[in-house]
Amino acid sequence: MSTHDSPWRAGAPDPAPADLEPRRRVFLDAGGHAPILPAARRAFDDALDRGWADPRRLHREGRTARLLLEGARESLAASLGARTEEIDLLPSHALALHAAVRSVARGRRRAGRTIVTSAVERAAILTAADFAVVQPWDERPGARVSIEVDRLGRVDVDAFTDAVRSPGVALAALQHANGEVGTRQPVEAVHAAASRAGVPLLVDAGSSAGHSELSDAWDLLAADAGDWGGLPGVAVLATRARVRRSPDWPEDSDRWSPGGVSVPAALAAAVALETATTSCASDDAHRRGLVEHIRRRVADDVADVEVVGDAIDRLPHVVTFSCLYVDGEALVTELDRLGFAVGSGSACTSSTLEPSHVLAAMGVLTHGNVRLCLPRDVTSESVDRFLAALPGAVGRVRAALGAGGL
Numbered sequence: 001m002s003t004h005d006s007p008w009r010a011g012a013p014d015p016a017p018a019d020l021e022p023r024r025r026v027f028l029d030a031g032g033h034a035p036i037l038p039a040a041r042r043a044f045d046d047a048l049d050r051g052w053a054d055p056r057r058l059h060r061e062g063r064t065a066r067l068l069l070e071g072a073r074e075s076l077a078a079s080l081g082a083r084t085e086e087i088d089l090l091p092s093h094a095l096a097l098h099a100a101v102r103s104v105a106r107g108r109r110r111a112g113r114t115i116v117t118s119a120v121e122r123a124a125i126l127t128a129a130d131f132a133v134v135q136p137w138d139e140r141p142g143a144r145v146s147i148e149v150d151r152l153g154r155v156d157v158d159a160f161t162d163a164v165r166s167p168g169v170a171l172a173a174l175q176h177a178n179g180e181v182g183t184r185q186p187v188e189a190v191h192a193a194a195s196r197a198g199v200p201l202l203v204d205a206g207s208s209a210g211h212s213e214l215s216d217a218w219d220l221l222a223a224d225a226g227d228w229g230g231l232p233g234v235a236v237l238a239t240r241a242r243v244r245r246s247p248d249w250p251e252d253s254d255r256w257s258p259g260g261v262s263v264p265a266a267l268a269a270a271v272a273l274e275t276a277t278t279s280c281a282s283d284d285a286h287r288r289g290l291v292e293h294i295r296r297r298v299a300d301d302v303a304d305v306e307v308v309g310d311a312i313d314r315l316p317h318v319v320t321f322s323c324l325y326v327d328g329e330a331l332v333t334e335l336d337r338l339g340f341a342v343g344s345g346s347a348c349t350s351s352t353l354e355p356s357h358v359l360a361a362m363g364v365l366t367h368g369n370v371r372l373c374l375p376r377d378v379t380s381e382s383v384d385r386f387l388a389a390l391p392g393a394v395g396r397v398r399a400a401l402g403a404g405g406l
Contacts, residue, residue, distance in 0.1 A: 026382040029343040030227075031179050031207060031318070031373035032093070037229035040272035044231060047264035055263055056253065065263045072263075075270035079277050080209065080223065081216050082238040088256040089234060089266055093206045093224035094124040096235040099247075099256065100202050100220045101125065104171045105132035107246035108200070112168025113142030118155040118175065118185070119361035122204055125173050126357075135248065140168075152310045153183040153362050161193035172201045176214065179207030180345040180358045180371060181309030182291075182318035191217035200243045209236075210276035211283070212315055219243050225269035228276045229376070234261050234269040279376070287374045288316040290383050294372065295319055297387045302394055306365045317374040320345060322359065323394050325403035326368030334393045335370070340386050343371040368394075 027035065051068040053061035070084075077084045090096045105115060115129040126144070133142030147160045155174065164172050172194045177184040187203055194201040200219035208214060210228025214221070219240050226232040237256070239245065245256075252258035276283075291314075295307050304324035323331065328344040335342050345356040355366035374383075 025339045025341065026386060027341045027375060028372045028378070028382075028386065029341045030375040031343060031371070032224060033226050033232060034229045034373075035375050035377070036231060036268075037272045037275050037376075039275045040230050040268040043271040044264045044268035047267040051263040051267065055260070068267050069263045072266040072270040075274060076236055077238070079270075079273045080205075080221060080236065080238055081214060082221070083241075086238045086240060088237045088239070089261045090237060090257045091233055091235070091259075091261055093222065093226070093235040096222045096224075096237040097122065097124040097202075097204060097206075098128045100222060100237055100239070101128035101171065101173065102132050102248050103245035103256070104200060104202070104220065104243060105129075106135070106248045107244040108170040109246075111198075112170050113140050114145060114166070114169045115142075116145045116147065116160065116163045116169055116172040116199075118149060118160070118173075119146045120149050120153055120155070120178055120180075120358045121173055121175055122179070122206065123357070125175075125202075125204060129171075129173070149361055151308075151362050151364060153178050153181045153308070153358065154310065155185055155190070157186050157189045157193070160190050164190075164194045164197045164199045169197065169199045172199050173204065174201060175204040175206075176208040177212060177315045177318075178309070178358060179315075179318065179373075180356065181320045181362070182314035183310040184212070184313050184315065188215055188217040191219075194219075200240075206235075207315060207318070210273055211280065211317055213280070225265075225272060228273055230269035230272035231262075231265045234265045236269075276376075283376050284316040287376070287378065290374060290378065290380060291316065291319045291372075293380075294383060294387065295321075298390065301387065301391050305394075308359065308362065308364045318372070319374075320369065320371045322365035323368035323370070324365060325398050325401065326394060327397065327401060328367055328369045330397045330400070331368060331370060331393060334397055335386075335389070338389050338393060340389065342386075343373065344369050345371045 051065040053065045055066035055069045073087045074084045077087045113133055129144040145163050147155050149155050174185055174190050176187055191201045202220040203218035204222050206224040209223035221238040223236045225234040254260050298321050299307050305321055307321040332344045359366040
């Protein structure tokens with residue numbers, strides 16, 4: 001952004017000269033769209049030469065593409081602890097979550113019309129559940145039951161257990177860990193309760209797969225290749241054979257993913273997950289240490305700040321904090337001007353003007369929010385540069401909003 005375009009020219013103090021030094025940009029917003037791993041890029045390029053054809057065709061080129069696609073599914077199944085026949089590939093993580101909720105709700109409509117979720121699930125889960133419970137499959141009323149969380153973002157196990165025990169529950173959904181604040185959820189305990197009640201549990205591992213070890217405590221599992229270093233455009237939905245599903249969309253030769261996905265992208269997703277899983281332990285130690293460093297420094301160096309999420313039982317690469325008297329969108333923009341790409345879980349948008357539902361459910365500060373998702377190759381030098389620039393950026397945003405002296 002040029003000086004002419006800067007939003008801080010109207011009476012705000014000029015940025016410190018050190019902030020304007022030309023430096024290499026630092027990318028700290030890898031959630032959902034992580035940098036593509038080199039091995040995945042090579043697999044994609046190779047598959048473009050061999051797997052470009054339609055895998056449904058019977059000719060040699062089609063058979064080659066089909067073999068590559070089946071190989072990708074087999075590899076993804078092994079990495080996720082599933083069987084190959086349980087794996088469906090869809091074009092996006094949101095579509096995978098939508099398909100899971102809608103198909104199970106319709107498939108189990110005789111069991112009931114209620115869907116149980118936590119209050120901090122991804123918006124795709126919540127909107128799909130709200131859609132599914134009002135479909136005219138029968139005349140019984142449907143509802144989404146939302147289970148509250150504590151200030152760390154962790155769901156109440158007892159309340160979730162009571163909810164799935166209630167009559168008429170078709171599906172329960174719980175994230176493996178929250179991608180906005182990093183807190184891991186008690187998936188094993190909730191799955192055990194749901195299993196006793198005969199209710200399938202959908203686990204959203206979109207922020208966890210490739211970063212954190214997954215258990216087998218799920219009946220449906222959704223994961224996002226873009227989050228672990230594959231190419232965007234491929235998501236995985238694994239479904240145990242015991243789960244009853246019925247599509248509520250038009251019939252297609254691929255029943256669960258009409259139209260299919262790109263074969264080269266699917267192969268790249270499989271290779272990326274293999275690579276990420278292999279290096280998970282070392283990546284965890286490296287990034288977890290940096291997150292602990294960030295949490296300490298932000299709390300010490302920035303006034304009126306709240307670092308949110310569990311400090312210990314969390315994803316290794318996610319850290320979130322909120323700053324009082326700061327507009328989140330303005331702070332993200334100022335940091336971007338300084339060369340730092342970060343996210344914001346609570347920035348109000350012009351379309352909704354609503355804060356993050358996750359932070360609101362936790363009862364923590366919802367504005368002036370910054371979310372960091374550290375990529376695998378992040379360096380301590382890059383993190384320290386960010387931490388050095390952050391207090392000044394917060395101060396300038398506060399001054400521009402007339403809150404500099406508060």
